Amino acid sequence: MDVNLNTTNADSISNHGMERLIHGQSFTYGELYAATGGFSDDRFLGEGGFGQVYRGVLDNSQEVAIKILNLQGNQGDREFITEASVLSKLHHTNLVKLIGCCQDGDQRLLVYEYMPLGSLKSHLHDLSPDKKPLDWNTRIKILVGAAKGLQHLHVNVDPPVINRDVKSENILLGDGYHPKLSDFGLAKMGPTGDDTHISTRVMGTLGYCAPDYLESGKLTVQSDIYSFGVVMLEVITGQKVIDDSRAKPERNIVEWAIPKINKKDFPKLADPVLNGQYHMRSLFRALTVAALCVDRTANRRPDITAVVDALTQISESQSSRKRWSSRLQSSVGSSASTEPRIEDWNQAKDQGEGS
Incomplete structure (x- = not known):
């Protein structure tokens, strides 16, 4: 298209x-x-x-x-x-x-x-009295749908469309919490031919922008992947993307979450309002995907199809255990990074299940 x-x-x-x-x-x-x-x-x-x-x-x-x-x-x-x-x-x-x-x-x-349930952000932070917190299954469902919307932009369009402003405020929810990406005013066509990026004025939202894009102005589809990883962390943890109440080094959600993920301190990363109502393996896998997406090095981030596949399997595993896909591993290649890698994922089987 x-x-x-x-x-x-x-x-x-x-x-x-x-x-x-x-x-x-x-x-x-x-x-x-x-x-x-x-x-x-x-x-x-x-x-x-x-x-x-x-x-x-x-x-x-x-x-x-x-x-x-x-x-x-x-x-x-x-x-x-x-x-x-x-x-x-x-x-x-x-x-x-x-x-x-x-x-x-x-x-x-x-x-x-009209999207009657409003933005994803409005269901994560400063909830009004008439809103109940999203349960774990609904959170994963929303992430799957939002990732599929991004997949359509990156994969089914030629050249790909880079949204450039993926954030929880721009994910709108319809009946049954069906998610849809919105707000494409900053969208750009991605690189074509042998080009690896496009150079453009840096635009987007603080906390969601990929550091490589902020530093260089070089925009790729991986810029959107980083932003989506930030959304994942926001959905999983319930934390605000930028929060001045956190210690200065951790005001950014990525800087707050990644050290805890590296220490495998998973229960402390789950949104407290969930009250432990999630599968530990599902939490582990979701956090691992998020960590891969927010890798500071763009070419180590997975492509959006790998993210969709991984999130879909997490969603399906809520009711039945499935073998974890190796697609995400092949999409990011080998890396010496100390952050969670694919070989860590199956360790979650030994973590037990949350009630």
Whole structure:
């Protein structure tokens, strides 16, 4: 599948050009104003780098999420067109569906399917009284689905699409906690031919960005893998990605978690709200995959298909024991790293099972 993310001349694209570039329904500002009750406070869902998001109801009674571009924000027409172009052409059960857009005068809005359970982040931190903590099986299920969405971007698209902003806030949950990746305003086409990376201005979210990308501006699909590994640690541990209440060297979740993983201090890494309700072997394997994903050296990180395979086996092993796949090992190659490696995984069989 080919996707064109060339938005160099985004500011000069006409309304007609937008219609050709973006496959979806075209809305007027008035239609979306009415759908949200005048963007009333009781319809407000949240705010991100793009702008504010409101729940709306279209004339056909369909519930939608409507994102308004903040004209004074960090993202502009280029990011608006990138996100609309990506989502209008890429269709997958784990990517949020774009219904349409609005380019009315200087107004820029995007219309998505409504995800009733909100973001993954909202289910991990500072829970509201009406939200119960996610159980272990649901956490793994969400990680599997999110990884499959990323797999679609990296594997099924030519050239691959690098999301560049994978984080728990951008993983939205539908009925049954079905996860979908959202927010593609920073997406870039990956390298082609013999190129190993693309050079670009560093963008993303503090704590989720790969250190090699931060230091060099060289972007690869492995940059997304690092970010996904951070999400995994967040989901497994319940810890915030950046937490000033932790000691200074451990304010970043990776710096907090990796020493504990190396010491095989697994029970201390599980989210306390789980109250021990997880299989120890499942926890061990999930932490090992996460550690591989956040390796500081990009070429030692697994590819996304290996991550999907590993997480799928973890999910399936909740009810039946399965032989651990060697695919992840072959994808990362040999390494002298002292961090958890593939040969450690089967040791979890001797760790026993949590109740």
